[in-house]
Amino acid sequence: xxxxxxxxxxxxxxxxxxxxxxxxxxxxxxxxxxxxxxxxxxxxxxxxxxxxxxxxxxxxxxxxxxxxxxxxxxxxxxxxxxxxxxxxxxxxxxxxxxxxxxxxxxxxxxxxxxxxxxxxxxxxxxxxxxxxxxxxxxxxxxxxxxxxxxxxxxxxxxxxxxxxxxxxxxxxxxxxx
Amino acid sequence: xxxxxxxxxxxxxxxxxxxxxxxxxxxxxxxxxxxxxxxxxxxxxxxxxxxxxxxxxxxxxxxxxxxxxxxxxxxxxxxxxxxxxxxxxxxxxxxxxxxxxxxxxxxxxxxxxxxxxxxxxxxxxxxxxxxxxxxxxxxxxxxxxxxxxxxxxxxxxxxxxxxxxxxxxxxxxxxxxxxxxxxxxxxxxxxxxxxxxxxxx
Numbered sequence: 001x002x003x004x005x006x007x008x009x010x011x012x013x014x015x016x017x018x019x020x021x022x023x024x025x026x027x028x029x030x031x032x033x034x035x036x037x038x039x040x041x042x043x044x045x046x047x048x049x050x051x052x053x054x055x056x057x058x059x060x061x062x063x064x065x066x067x068x069x070x071x072x073x074x075x076x077x078x079x080x081x082x083x084x085x086x087x088x089x090x091x092x093x094x095x096x097x098x099x100x101x102x103x104x105x106x107x108x109x110x111x112x113x114x115x116x117x118x119x120x121x122x123x124x125x126x127x128x129x130x131x132x133x134x135x136x137x138x139x140x141x142x143x144x145x146x147x148x149x150x151x152x153x154x155x156x157x158x159x160x161x162x163x164x165x166x167x168x169x170x171x172x173x174x175x176x177x
Numbered sequence: 178x179x180x181x182x183x184x185x186x187x188x189x190x191x192x193x194x195x196x197x198x199x200x201x202x203x204x205x206x207x208x209x210x211x212x213x214x215x216x217x218x219x220x221x222x223x224x225x226x227x228x229x230x231x232x233x234x235x236x237x238x239x240x241x242x243x244x245x246x247x248x249x250x251x252x253x254x255x256x257x258x259x260x261x262x263x264x265x266x267x268x269x270x271x272x273x274x275x276x277x278x279x280x281x282x283x284x285x286x287x288x289x290x291x292x293x294x295x296x297x298x299x300x301x302x303x304x305x306x307x308x309x310x311x312x313x314x315x316x317x318x319x320x321x322x323x324x325x326x327x328x329x330x331x332x333x334x335x336x337x338x339x340x341x342x343x344x345x346x347x348x349x350x351x352x353x354x355x356x357x358x359x360x361x362x363x364x365x366x367x368x369x370x371x372x373x374x375x376x377x378x
Contacts (some may be wrong), residue, residue: 007355010362014333016340037297045362048303048369049334054316056221058214060231066209069238070202076239 001034009035013042190254198245205245209238212255216262222331223266225320233269237262263336267346270324295367302369318368326361333358 005028011017012025029035058065190211196204216237221230241258248257303311319327325347332343340358344351 007352007359010355010359011340014340034297037299041298041366042362044298044301044303045366045369046334048301048311049315049330049365052308052312052315053218053222053331053335054312054319055214056218056230056316058217058231059227062210062213065213065231065235066206069209069235069242070206072235072239073202073242076243 001038005035006038009039010042013039013046191250194245194248194250194254197242198248205242208254212258213238215255216258219259219331219335220262220266222319222335223263223324223328224269225324225327229269233265234262237265240265259336263332263346267328270328271348274324295363298366298370300370300373302366302373314369314372315365317372318365321368322361322364326357326364329354329357330361330365 008017008025009029012022012029015022017025029039190208193204193208197208213234216234217230220234220237221227224230224233237258240261244261248254252260303314306314319330322330328347329343332338332346333340338346340351340354343358344354347354
C-alpha cells in the first residue's frame with residue numbers, strides 16, 4: 001500500500017476529508033481487504049486511546065504544590081512595581097554612560113569656539129576696551145572696558161593688588177554717562 | 178450522571194473564575210485544587226518526567242492567574258488551562274530538541290515505509306482490558322515513543338485537536354502531522370499487541 005494512500009485512509013478515519021473525498025475513499029476501502037484491516041487497526045487504536053490518558057498522581061502534597069504557585073504569583077505580582085523602578089534606574093544609568101563623552105565634546109567645542117574667536121580678532125576688541133588705563137594716584141590704578149551694553153571699571157590698589165581691588169559694574173553705559 | 182457532575186463543576190468553575198478575575202486568590206486556589214491533577218497528568222504525558230511536569234504545570238497556573246482577565250469563557254476553564262500547559266510543554270520540548278539528536282523513531286519515520294512494514298494488528302489488543310490496566314499499557318507504550326510522535330498523539334487523541342491546529346502548535350506542516358500520527362498509531366498498535374502477547378505467554 002502506498003504511503004499517500006495509507007495517510008488518506010487515516011484522514012478518513014479522523015474525519016478530515018471533505019464529504020466528496022470521504023465517499024471516494026470509503027468505496028476504495030470496501031474494495032481492498034488490506035485497506036479494511038488497516039482502517040480497523042487505526043480505529044481500534046483511536047478508540048483505545050480516547051479518554052484513556054494515563055492517570056498519574058501529583059507527587060507533592062496539595063499544600064506544598066499550591067504554596068509554590070501562590071509564592072510565584074505574589075512575587076510576580078510585585079514585579080511590575082519593582083520592574084518599573086529598576087527600569088528608571090537602568091534608563092538613568094544608560095544616560096550616565098553618555099555624560100562623560102558629552103561633557104568632553106562640550107569642552108572641546110567651547111575651546112574650539114574660543115580659539116576661533118581669538119584668531120578672528122575678537123580678543124583685540126577686548127584689548128581695545130582695556131586700553132583705558134588710568135593711574136589715579138601712585139597707589140591705585142583703574143582699568144575700564146566695554147563689552148556690549150556693559151561698562152566695567154576696575155580699580156586696583158597697587159600695594160595690595162591681590163586683595164584690595166574693586167570692581168564696579170555698571171549695566172547700562174548710558175546711565176554711566 | 179457524569180455529564181451532570183461535569184456540567185455542575187463547569188458552572189461552579191465559572192463563579193470561581195469570576196471571583197478570581199476580581200483578584201480573589203482563595204477562589205483561584207479552589208480552581209487549582211480541582212484541576213491540578215489533570216494539568217499535571219497532561220504535562221507528565223508530554224514530558225515523561227516528574228520534575229518537568231511539576232514545574233510546567235505550576236508555571237501554567239501562574240500564567241493562568243496573570244492572564245485570567247483574558248479568559249472570556251469560550252471554552253471551559255480547564256480546557257483553557259490545559260492549552261496553556263500544552264504550550265509551555267511544547268516550548269520546553271523545542272528547547273530540549275535543540276540540544277539533542279533526532280530520535281531513532283523520527284529517523285525511521287522520515288526514511289519512510291517503516292510503519293508500513295509493521296504487521297497490521299487484526300485482533301484488538303485492548304479488548305477486555307480493565308480501564309486501569311488499559312491506561313497503564315497506554316502509559317508504557319507512550320513512554321517508548323519519541324516526543325514528536327507522543328505529542329501529536331496526545332494532541333489528537335486526548336486534546337481532540339484537528340490536523341491543522343496540531344500543525345500550528347507544533348510549528349510543522351499538516352503533512353508532517355499526518356505522517357507522525359500514522360507512525361505513532363501504528364507503533365502504539367504493535368506495542369499493545371506485544372503486551373497482549375506477553376500477557377498470554
